[in-house]
Amino acid sequence: MPLSRTPASKATNAGLKEQLDRLFNPRSVALIGASNKLGKWGFNTFSLLLSDKTRAVYPVNKNEAEVLGQKAYKTVLEVPQLVDMAIITVPFKDIPQAMADSIQKGIRAAIVISGGLAETGEEGAQVEQQVLDIARRAGIRFVGPNCMGLFDTSSGFNTVIFLPQVKRGHLALISQSGNSGQSIISLGTEAGLGFSKYVSSGNEADLHFEDFLAYVAEDEETKVILGYIEGLREGRRFFELAREITRRKPVVVVKAGRTSEGAGAARSHTAALAGSEVVGDAALKQAGVIRVDEIGELIDVAQLLLGQPLPRGRRVGVLTIGGGMAVMAADALANQRMELAPLSSTTIEKLDSLLSRRWSHGNPVDIGGDRFNYDCIRPLVEDAGVDAVLVIGPPPATRRFIEWFRVYAPWITNIDELRKLGEDRDLVELDKVKEMIVKFGKPVVFSSVGLNVTRQGEVYGKLEENYLVPYPTPERAAKALAHLARYSEYLNSRE
Amino acid sequence: MPLSRTPASKATNAGLKEQLDRLFNPRSVALIGASNKLGKWGFNTFSLLLSDKTRAVYPVNKNEAEVLGQKAYKTVLEVPQLVDMAIITVPFKDIPQAMADSIQKGIRAAIVISGGLAETGEEGAQVEQQVLDIARRAGIRFVGPNCMGLFDTSSGFNTVIFLPQVKRGHLALISQSGNSGQSIISLGTEAGLGFSKYVSSGNEADLHFEDFLAYVAEDEETKVILGYIEGLREGRRFFELAREITRRKPVVVVKAGRTSEGAGAARSHTAALAGSEVVGDAALKQAGVIRVDEIGELIDVAQLLLGQPLPRGRRVGVLTIGGGMAVMAADALANQRMELAPLSSTTIEKLDSLLSRRWSHGNPVDIGGDRFNYDCIRPLVEDAGVDAVLVIGPPPATRRFIEWFRVYAPWITNIDELRKLGEDRDLVELDKVKEMIVKFGKPVVFSSVGLNVTRQGEVYGKLEENYLVPYPTPERAAKALAHLARYSEYLNSRE
Numbered sequence: 008m009p010l011s012r013t014p015a016s017k018a019t020n021a022g023l024k025e026q027l028d029r030l031f032n033p034r035s036v037a038l039i040g041a042s043n044k045l046g047k048w049g050f051n052t053f054s055l056l057l058s059d060k061t062r063a064v065y066p067v068n069k070n071e072a073e074v075l076g077q078k079a080y081k082t083v084l085e086v087p088q089l090v091d092m093a094i095i096t097v098p099f100k101d102i103p104q105a106m107a108d109s110i111q112k113g114i115r116a117a118i119v120i121s122g123g124l125a126e127t128g129e130e131g132a133q134v135e136q137q138v139l140d141i142a143r144r145a146g147i148r149f150v151g152p153n154c155m156g157l158f159d160t161s162s163g164f165n166t167v168i169f170l171p172q173v174k175r176g177h178l179a180l181i182s183q184s185g186n187s188g189q190s191i192i193s194l195g196t197e198a199g200l201g202f203s204k205y206v207s208s209g210n211e212a213d214l215h216f217e218d219f220l221a222y223v224a225e226d227e228e229t230k231v232i233l234g235y236i237e238g239l240r241e242g243r244r245f246f247e248l249a250r251e252i253t254r255r256k257p258v259v260v261v262k263a264g265r266t267s268e269g270a271g272a273a274r275s276h277t278a279a280l281a282g283s284e285v286v287g288d289a290a291l292k293q294a295g296v297i298r299v300d301e302i303g304e305l306i307d308v309a310q311l312l313l314g315q316p317l318p319r320g321r322r323v324g325v326l327t328i329g330g331g332m333a334v335m336a337a338d339a340l341a342n343q344r345m346e347l348a349p350l351s352s353t354t355i356e357k358l359d360s361l362l363s364r365r366w367s368h369g370n371p372v373d374i375g376g377d378r379f380n381y382d383c384i385r386p387l388v389e390d391a392g393v394d395a396v397l398v399i400g401p402p403p404a405t406r407r408f409i410e411w412f413r414v415y416a417p418w419i420t421n422i423d424e425l426r427k428l429g430e431d432r433d434l435v436e437l438d439k440v441k442e443m444i445v446k447f448g449k450p451v452v453f454s455s456v457g458l459n460v461t462r463q464g465e466v467y468g469k470l471e472e473n474y475l476v477p478y479p480t481p482e483r484a485a486k487a488l489a490h491l492a493r494y495s496e497y498l499n500s501r502e
Numbered sequence: 503m504p505l506s507r508t509p510a511s512k513a514t515n516a517g518l519k520e521q522l523d524r525l526f527n528p529r530s531v532a533l534i535g536a537s538n539k540l541g542k543w544g545f546n547t548f549s550l551l552l553s554d555k556t557r558a559v560y561p562v563n564k565n566e567a568e569v570l571g572q573k574a575y576k577t578v579l580e581v582p583q584l585v586d587m588a589i590i591t592v593p594f595k596d597i598p599q600a601m602a603d604s605i606q607k608g609i610r611a612a613i614v615i616s617g618g619l620a621e622t623g624e625e626g627a628q629v630e631q632q633v634l635d636i637a638r639r640a641g642i643r644f645v646g647p648n649c650m651g652l653f654d655t656s657s658g659f660n661t662v663i664f665l666p667q668v669k670r671g672h673l674a675l676i677s678q679s680g681n682s683g684q685s686i687i688s689l690g691t692e693a694g695l696g697f698s699k700y701v702s703s704g705n706e707a708d709l710h711f712e713d714f715l716a717y718v719a720e721d722e723e724t725k726v727i728l729g730y731i732e733g734l735r736e737g738r739r740f741f742e743l744a745r746e747i748t749r750r751k752p753v754v755v756v757k758a759g760r761t762s763e764g765a766g767a768a769r770s771h772t773a774a775l776a777g778s779e780v781v782g783d784a785a786l787k788q789a790g791v792i793r794v795d796e797i798g799e800l801i802d803v804a805q806l807l808l809g810q811p812l813p814r815g816r817r818v819g820v821l822t823i824g825g826g827m828a829v830m831a832a833d834a835l836a837n838q839r840m841e842l843a844p845l846s847s848t849t850i851e852k853l854d855s856l857l858s859r860r861w862s863h864g865n866p867v868d869i870g871g872d873r874f875n876y877d878c879i880r881p882l883v884e885d886a887g888v889d890a891v892l893v894i895g896p897p898p899a900t901r902r903f904i905e906w907f908r909v910y911a912p913w914i915t916n917i918d919e920l921r922k923l924g925e926d927r928d929l930v931e932l933d934k935v936k937e938m939i940v941k942f943g944k945p946v947v948f949s950s951v952g953l954n955v956t957r958q959g960e961v962y963g964k965l966e967e968n969y970l971v972p973y974p975t976p977e978r979a980a981k982a983l984a985h986l987a988r989y990s991e992y993l994n995s996r997e
Binding site for chain 1: 541545570758759760761762764798831858902913950
């Protein structure tokens, strides 16, 4: 049975904003389904909520007098204080009652975490419709069901269990899969990126992807919007919103379920396709949305958008510490329809003065056995025919080399001094790179080639701080750059 | 000037084997170009050679009386003992003399590490030709120039600087790029894989990729052969060798320089294309060679080939802990032309008995909010319609969950006990998975979704030992499985 999805009551933008403000920053929260049983959603979520000392949290549990040491209530109606928001983790058949109780208590916002609804078939779909009807009649807005909730790093509110420590920052993420959301946030955190807001939108019975999109578009903390989409309920609204937003804030989405097999799997997931519209690639393109193929790419592109200017064209200057890397980079760029910039004679001369005769004398610049020299980046950035620079090889390799010397060359007695010298140089040079990026308005991107960067120390901190964490492969760097080049072309075409 | 590449003197296979045996396991080595100057090739390489206590090493340096505390010789001719092999790191113009001296000393094998030869233009090409002529007249065989040398984990001989600690194992790697070789070995080591032999073949003036291929094909330690190729000098020989070898040992190659831009970069790298033949995809396919797109994929495929049976077909059963993962897996498999196996009614019944009603009741099996249960793998492996199983989500997530509980649920007082219980269960269950793989002759592959697996502890050790280290994305798992399926089809078609 397809759900009848009556349009949400025409909330004004101001009304929607106020409602979502409450969802992302409630003063007090009741957890209906709070539990003492280790491993239950109601246990995990309540543990997490208790770690937030800034807001009141009330456990609701039919059978327990206390949950994790807090006085528990049989229903939310018994809570003596005002409650701003309900989080619901009870079994699916008990959700309508929990929602009705919440309304009676005067609660205006809820997150229904429980699954087992429209995504499981007829019986669940009926319960979901019932919950929606109850909520709509009272004007309560809710996230889910079948979701993991949300967080807001500026309000400090968080309902999402099993996440790593998330840094406050400028990425907003809206995900139609809770697990994919976890993955995207973990990947972003690993790359040193911070988030402003996250919502796992689940079955989207009431609040839709589009509502959250409109909301984060106006959020000042949010500079880049990421989305994981299986299907959209308001395709036309999405398109219109996106077309307006992308002029001022990039929107990057991964559209899962692109194959018929994937779409089949999506159907039994968030029930996302019931009554939803398929968003075609052409529409996404027309709206200026950056569409990526998989979740890792979301973060690859986000890092560039947050930290680098848009390239003015597709001509890339490549600097590598090895010939194999040069070949792989050239292949990777060509596969993304990026171009190898021909180098000006001035650039060649500058490089001649920095490198031994072994260098490749062309683009890619392969330094061919010389030691890596940051100075070689500058001529490429200064070349008027170069729109972006890709540097392949370590930096920063100081730690890796030092550790090798420690094992194989114990006769180097001042190894720690050398390490400090090397790392100090890395720090100074990375600042210079950042200055060049700003001064010339051209992106400079680092990539390794399968060699893991040591994710610690001051140099790594500097890379993170400047959004220069190396991509693990030239392929990923090239793909991210190509997305930026296309976005840049899109913006220019709309001017 | 294209080099005239006269064919190597027709060494019998036995002759070639004996010569290469000496290269991979010399009794004594002279390093011509050994240096006291930190950071020089001759310093790094000599440091490395000295760490090997099983063979005599003699430093040759025109100007120094000692190198790193060892008596140095002005030329190799001055070394009073027998010398089996020369390693040459002197500037390019001095190589002919070093080679001539080596021959006069009676040395029969050499590695020319120095670059600056045919890959840099006319002048270097002339020197390379001169070196080759000298060597050919005397019957000395050599690796390089412009290479990083080789290692052999069974003889313990190693000339390759800046590598991580490499485990002894069953992968042989032949790489036409030294840096790519480093990357491939690093990636393999990170995945817990061991290597038998490695050679960075460089400009291949004398010994060609094909010579090394023939050699490792007969090496008992080597079970899988990996190659990084920019261009082949003996395409026909490669084809014939590969066609014969792939019947008994898989050969996996990445062919760099596939785009015209990449081919251009290759030309100024190992000078690999001078006189070389392009190996087409069709020829690789016909020879049963597994061709991958980038170096990470070499290791992805190697892990499967080393640890798992070949799938008998393309029908995959997928088990996931989340709906988003199910969608991504279905997309990833479809993109690789793998199939989602329809599940038998028996399999559905078995899963019904293991899972709550929320599960997806089809393939992919999305457990939909239930806790992950290893038992769900077995029905998929037992289903006659399933050729391979892909498990997406953690395992092993015990550590990640425990660390989260440690922060957010300090009221769990027996957290270390829970961790031990969880990890013990992981260990037992992973053994069972391994048993199933062997018993049913079907691969079972794990994949995460961007969530980094904790690379430590006993559970991770078990994953490594059983070649079950999770792929970081479903896309990479699906791609590796598809390579195995095609290889399996190839072998069947030749039977």
